[in-house]
Amino acid sequence: xxxxxxxxxxxxxxxxxxxxxxxxxxxxxxxxxxxxxxxxxxxxxxxxxxxxxxxxxxxxxxxxxxxxxxxxxxxxxxxxxxxxxxxxxxxxxxxxxxxxxxxxxxxxxxxxxxxxxxxxxxxxxxxxxxxxxxxxxxxxxxxxxxxxxxxxxxxxxxxxxxxxxxxxxxxxxxxxxxxxxxxxxxxxx
Numbered sequence: 001x002x003x004x005x006x007x008x009x010x011x012x013x014x015x016x017x018x019x020x021x022x023x024x025x026x027x028x029x030x031x032x033x034x035x036x037x038x039x040x041x042x043x044x045x046x047x048x049x050x051x052x053x054x055x056x057x058x059x060x061x062x063x064x065x066x067x068x069x070x071x072x073x074x075x076x077x078x079x080x081x082x083x084x085x086x087x088x089x090x091x092x093x094x095x096x097x098x099x100x101x102x103x104x105x106x107x108x109x110x111x112x113x114x115x116x117x118x119x120x121x122x123x124x125x126x127x128x129x130x131x132x133x134x135x136x137x138x139x140x141x142x143x144x145x146x147x148x149x150x151x152x153x154x155x156x157x158x159x160x161x162x163x164x165x166x167x168x169x170x171x172x173x174x175x176x177x178x179x180x181x182x183x184x185x186x187x188x189x
Contacts, residue, residue, distance in 0.1 A: 010074040017065060025065075029058050032075055036082045039154075042145050043086035053089055057082045076153055083154045087139055126176045134169035137162055 010031075016024040036057055041050040061068075061078050068077055127138055136155060140146045152159040 011070050014065065014068065014070065014074065017062075025062055028074065028078075032078055033058065035075070036078060039079065039146075039150075040082050040086045043083065043139075043143065044089055049089065050086075053085050054082070057085050060085070076156065079154055080156060083140065087136070090139070090143070122177060123173075126173050129176075130169060130172060134165055134172060137165045138169050138173075141166060 010028065013024050013027050017028075033054060037050055037054045040053045040057070041047060044050050044053065057078065061081055068074065127135060130138065137151060140151045140154060141148075146154065148159050148162050151162045155162070157165075
């Protein structure tokens, strides 16, 4: 009990909403809007955009509540919707993944600004060409800054699979980037 009010289980709230008691949905919004806002903010890095996307996520989840499977936690379901919306927003804004986020710390520092711009462009193109399953883990790990467990929840896959996909994605990116002029000197042995 919280302040004399019993928190209803989410399955019960969802069942009430499905039966027409739409005002009950506000309980889910109150319960989850802060965590949803914060995960979106980690991805879009803009509070106003994160607020708008958070509202959009709750509207979309309400509209598709009939698709929700009560065998799973509601938060996991809405968390995936939030991440998908944020990633789609970022893709539309054509935000870039910073080179520094993927570069190994042992590598030499970046050269002049011109070189950094070229590397960012090459990296963005390579990340965008990745298969969706690899692109998702790269963006969530390096762009959104999510931990392995958070990525696992967001994508509804085991943490071991997250690590495996990240490893594979890094190998694919490395192989492709070695062939670009702006990265060739970084990987030369």
